Amino acid sequence: MKSETYRNTKQRSRILEILCHTDSHPTASWLYDQMKPEFPSLSLGTVYRNLGILEEQGLLKKLRSGSTFDRYDANTYPHAHFCCTECGSIYDMRDVEIPDMVQTVNKQTPHNVLEINLSYMGICEECLKKK
Amino acid sequence: MKSETYRNTKQRSRILEILCHTDSHPTASWLYDQMKPEFPSLSLGTVYRNLGILEEQGLLKKLRSGSTFDRYDANTYPHAHFCCTECGSIYDMRDVEIPDMVQTVNKQTPHNVLEINLSYMGICEECLKKK
DNA sequence: ATTAGTAATCGGAATGATTACGAATAAAGG
DNA sequence: CCTTTATTCGTAATCATTCCGATTACTAAT
Structure with missing residues (x-):
C-alpha cells in the first residue's frame, strides 16, 4: 500500500533538517509552528504524513512514552x-x-x-x- | 483538586478485581465490555475515571507504550x-x-x-x- | 435506622491528537 | 515541455479520552 518512490519536497526535507538540529524531541504541532512562517500554506496533515514517511525511511523514531501526544527523534x-x-x-x-x-x-x-x-x-x- | 476520601463502589472494585485476575493488560473498552453484562447501565467514562482513581491510589499502572491507546496493569x-x-x-x-x-x-x-x-x-x- | 453531605454514576457532549479525503499542485523522468 | 503521479492543502472524520450536569448511592453522624 505504501509507495515505492519518494519525491523530495521542501516541506519534508525541512522537517528532517529541523529535527536533526534539535535535541528537544519535538511534537508535530511544534514543527508546524516552526515551519509556518516559511511555508504559510503549510497543513498540519502534511507534517504528520511526512513524519510517517521519514519514519518509514528509518530517518527518525516516533516516541510515544510519556505524554498523550507523540514526539519525534532524528537520533536513530x-x-x-x-x-x-x-x-x-x-x-x-x-x-x-x-x-x-x-x-x-x-x-x-x-x-x-x-x-x-x-x-x-x-x-x-x-x-x-x-x- | 483531587478528593481526599474515596468511597467503595461496586464498579470500581470489580474493575480492580478483573485486572488482578488477568495478565493481559486490558484496555478501558475491554474492561467496559467485560463488565457491561453485570452492570447494564455502565458508562465508559466510569471505567476511565475509576482507572484514574485506582492509579492515584497506587493500585495499578497505566501502560502507554506500544499502542495508540492505554492499557492497565494491576501488577505494580x-x-x-x-x-x-x-x-x-x-x-x-x-x-x-x-x-x-x-x-x-x-x-x-x-x-x-x-x-x-x-x-x-x-x-x-x-x-x-x-x- | 434516618438523614445530610458529597463522591460517584450515567449519558452524552466536548476535547485533542491523529488520520483520511478529494481536488489542486509540483517533483521527476522522458 | 509533457506526462505521470506523489505530495500538498484544507477540511472533515476518527478515535481514545475527558468533561459536564443531573441523578444516584456511599458513608459517617445524628
Missing part, C-alpha cells in the same frame, strides 16, 4: 530517554547500551525482540531547582 | 514488558531488576529518576509460529 541510534513528569521535557541518555540488551534479552525469551524502549521517568534538573 | 511491582508489534499483545517480563536500575541511573544523572519504563518491542511467540 538506540538510546534511552529521560522524561520529566513535571514539565514534559525529554532528554537523551547514553548510559545503557541498548543493542547489547537486545541480544541478552533474546536469549531469555521465546519472542523475537527487535528493539527496546527504555525511558526513565522522574523530575528533571530544571524542575528540581524550582522546589 | 516494577517489571519490563514485551509488546508484540504484530498482534498488540503485551507480556510481562521479569529478567531485569528495575529497582536496581533506578538506583544505578540516579547516580549517573542530575535528574531525579523515580521509575523506569522498559519495553521490549518485537514479534511474539504466537505470531512467529504463523510465519
